[in-house]
Amino acid sequence: MSYQPINLREKLTKFQEQWSPKVIAEMNDYQFKVVKVQGDFVWHKHEDTDEVFFVIKGEITIEFRDGEVTLGEGEMFVVPKGMEHKPYAKNEAEILLVEPKGVVNTGDQISAQTAENDVWI
Amino acid sequence: MSYQPINLREKLTKFQEQWSPKVIAEMNDYQFKVVKVQGDFVWHKHEDTDEVFFVIKGEITIEFRDGEVTLGEGEMFVVPKGMEHKPYAKNEAEILLVEPKGVVNTGDQISAQTAENDVWI
Numbered sequence: 001m002s003y004q005p006i007n008l009r010e011k012l013t014k015f016q017e018q019w020s021p022k023v024i025a026e027m028n029d030y031q032f033k034v035v036k037v038q039g040d041f042v043w044h045k046h047e048d049t050d051e052v053f054f055v056i057k058g059e060i061t062i063e064f065r066d067g068e069v070t071l072g073e074g075e076m077f078v079v080p081k082g083m084e085h086k087p088y089a090k091n092e093a094e095i096l097l098v099e100p101k102g103v104v105n106t107g108d109q110i111s112a113q114t115a116e117n118d119v120w121i
Numbered sequence: 122m123s124y125q126p127i128n129l130r131e132k133l134t135k136f137q138e139q140w141s142p143k144v145i146a147e148m149n150d151y152q153f154k155v156v157k158v159q160g161d162f163v164w165h166k167h168e169d170t171d172e173v174f175f176v177i178k179g180e181i182t183i184e185f186r187d188g189e190v191t192l193g194e195g196e197m198f199v200v201p202k203g204m205e206h207k208p209y210a211k212n213e214a215e216i217l218l219v220e221p222k223g224v225v226n227t228g229d230q231i232s233a234q235t236a237e238n239d240v241w242i
Contacts, residue, residue: 003183003190006197027171027199027219030151050148056195062124069124074177076127078148098148098219 008034008056012094014121019113021097021105022121031101034121038092044107045084051099053077058093062086129155129177133215135242140234142218142226143242152222155242159213164205165228172200172220179214183207 011024011034019041021033037060053062054076061070062077063086069077079085106114132145132155140162142154158181174183175197182191183198184207190198200206227235 001185001188003185003188003198005190005192006199008195008197025173025197025199027173028202028221032173032197052146052148052153064122064124067122067124069126071126072128074129076129076146076153077124078127078146081149100149 006032008096009094011121012036012056018092019105020115020119022119024121026101029101030098031103031118033097033099035095035097035105036092037087037089037095039089041087042106042109042111042113043084043086044109045082046079046099046103046107047082049100049103050081051079051103052097053079053087054096054098056094056096058089058091060087060089060093060095063088129217130215132242133157133177139213140226141236141240143240145242147222150222151219152224152239154218154220156216156218156226157213158208158210158216160210162208163227163230163232163234164207165230166203166205167200167220167224167228168203170221170224171202172224173218174198174200174208175217175219177215177217179210179212181208181210181214181216184209 018036021035023031025032055071139157142156144152146153176192
């Protein structure tokens, strides 16, 4: 049988929208999602889960109420559950998110940036 | 407050042992582990969980009883729970594993390649 690798950069060539996570893999009840980001996202939190950000290309800054972290290519960060955060990217960046299936991108906030959930690519 | 990114390649400079996963991050009850691999690993399976392989550097092949998949840099694969597999790398490769906390590297097999679990770096 032929098994196929999941190539992150190839998946990222398949769409252009920003702030719209696309599912590329599922592990148990967790999903791996790629997303393009640029500019400011909305302040939000996820009450029930941690959330992993991993930078594939470019650079992002995640602001917290008491500080921030900047991630370059090949760097990751775990945002603890319940912690308010606001991602920001000066230039377009490509990110891998890891979180439980069903997590909404804007967490406890409904905004124009709230994306459809569970969209596979 | 100052928050620090987790840099995968920097973590990989901190040890030389092969087939010995080191934890670099925890998300809920899941762990992210980096590991250096070369040569043949033991055939094994994880009865209770899927397992994610993501290649940071180099190339690995994961053999299954009915086929195989080869992963290059930036490629990932989810080995389904209960599926026998044997990772192999001709040259040393650097891998990120994602799986629940407590998963033993050799799964249902105890071998000389069974590594100490939950070692952070």
